[in-house]
Amino acid sequence: MIDKIKGHIEKVKAFSSETTEDIEKFRIEYLGKKGLLNDFFAEFKNVANDQKKEFGQVLNTLKNTAQDKVAELKASLENEAEATESLQDLTRPGQAIEIGSRHPVEIVKNRIINIFSNIGFNVSEGPEIEDDWHNFTALNLPEYHPARDMQDTFFIQTNPDVLLRTHTSSVQVRYMENNEPPIRTISPGRVYRNEAISARSHCFFHQVEGLYVDKGVSFADLKKTLQYFTTELFGKSKIRLRPSYFPFTEPSAEIDVYWGLETETDYKITKGTGWLEIGGCGMVDPNVLTNCGIDAEIYSGFAFGVGIDRIAMLLHQIQDIRMLSENDIRFLEQFKASF
Ligand code: PHE
Numbered sequence: 022m023i024d025k026i027k028g029h030i031e032k033v034k035a036f037s038s039e040t041t042e043d044i045e046k047f048r049i050e051y052l053g054k055k056g057l058l059n060d061f062f063a064e065f066k067n068v069a070n071d072q073k074k075e076f077g078q079v080l081n082t083l084k085n086t087a088q089d090k091v092a093e094l095k096a097s098l099e100n101e102a103e104a105t106e107s108l109q110d111l112t113r114p115g116q117a118i119e120i121g122s123r124h125p126v127e128i129v130k131n132r133i134i135n136i137f138s139n140i141g142f143n144v145s146e147g148p149e150i151e152d153d154w155h156n157f158t159a160l161n162l163p164e165y166h167p168a169r170d171m172q173d174t175f176f177i178q179t180n181p182d183v184l185l186r187t188h189t190s191s192v193q194v195r196y197m198e199n200n201e202p203p204i205r206t207i208s209p210g211r212v213y214r215n216e217a218i219s220a221r222s223h224c225f226f227h228q229v230e231g232l233y234v235d236k237g238v239s240f241a242d243l244k245k246t247l248q249y250f251t252t253e254l255f256g257k258s259k260i261r262l263r264p265s266y267f268p269f270t271e272p273s274a275e276i277d278v279y280w281g282l283e284t285e286t287d288y289k290i291t292k293g294t295g296w297l298e299i300g301g302c303g304m305v306d307p308n309v310l311t312n313c314g315i316d317a318e319i320y321s322g323f324a325f326g327v328g329i330d331r332i333a334m335l336l337h338q339i340q341d342i343r344m345l346s347e348n349d350i351r352f353l354e355q356f357k358a359s360f
Contacts, residue, residue: 022068026061026079033086037094044094051087058084122357126227126345129333130209133229136253137207140246142231145206147192149213153182155191159312160269168268173215175224185213188326190269193232197313202320203235209329220341227329232305234315234322240272240304243323247302251278254332261296270303270324290335297335300327 033051038044051057061080068076123131134144147155153164162169172187192208200206209229216222233242244262252258259279267273280297281287291297302325307317330342337356339345344352 022061022064023072023076023079026076026083029057030079030083030086033083033090036090039098041098044091044098048087048091052084052091058087120357122353122355124345124353125333125337125339125356126329128356129329129336130227130229132254133250133327133329133332134207134209136250137231139253140205140249142205142207142233145192145196145208146210147186147189147195147208149186149211150177151184151186151191153184155194156184156186156188159194159309160190161306161308161312162268166268168266175213175215186210187214188212189228189230190324190326193230193324194309194313196232197234197310197315202315202322203233204322205233205235207231218343220343223330223342223346225346226331226342228326229329230324230326232322232324234305234310234320236320238304238321238323240323243302243304243325246323247276247325251299255280255336257281262302265301265303267301267303269306269309270301271306273301273303276300276302276325276327286338299332300325302326 029051036047038047049056053059058080061083065073065076065080138144156174157166157169158164174187175185177183189208189210189212192210193206196206196208197204207229208231210227211225212228213225216224218224231246233246244260247262248258248260251260255278257278257280261277261279262274263277265273265275276299277296278299279295280291282291282293282295287295302323305322305324307321310317310320310322330345333339333345334342
């Protein structure tokens, strides 16, 4: 008897059907009032005492297996019905496809990369955790140089030789160490400074720094390159180079773009002057070239650096730099149409 029931368990397991009628027939055969299960249960009293336990267990298994089988087959039938039904109704509205969007910093970064790759610059990258040499010393900023205070630095507490890079000039050092001139490269990336966080500044932001080293590179080349850049990016070709100081360039300048004074916003972002500062630049100090293994007697170069976040804020009318790192989906979704 027990073997017979076990045989049924296997049969139930193997059973499959795709029509409601067959499933119902199957259900009645096993689980119906006059079904096999009830027949077997009726036999219970005739089973020898020492076999009652096993008989009961096997019978229960058969019951559960049959119930599960019926439920499973019915469910898959229903799913199928639903699927065909929705396919048949061609008037149903389509399902909206969610389009992702790029981050505004990424959008501006890509634009800048495009602009410079059109005139032969490649892209170089380096580590965000730097050593003192690449971030400072090689850039003509020896230990105890007061200009180190220009950029408040995050140091790794236990090791002052390890820090979060304060600019991507460190990437340019690495590039010069590993490549021969002519060098034309831009280095986009995230940088860190130990500054109070506000609507205008953050303790991390993004830069693109550019470097051109070759024979006979002049300040005029720098000026023309920057002018090309601002024309492509903003549609504004009037620039001004204001004398400034950076340890790694000589002479050095701040880059201003003439933004105009047509709207109220123009007044606001240029503080009423019409001029907008977008970054720093200069001729690479010969000491820096020498530190990086390039012969400063033969080669000269220019370098510049611009902040991506500020430019993104300007181009997309973003009021608060913190929006750029808060990951608020309502903010990020607004850039769907931009690339
Ligand atoms: N590294 C400078 C900064 O982060 C910018 C800069 C780059 C200035 C290259 C001059 C030349 O402030």
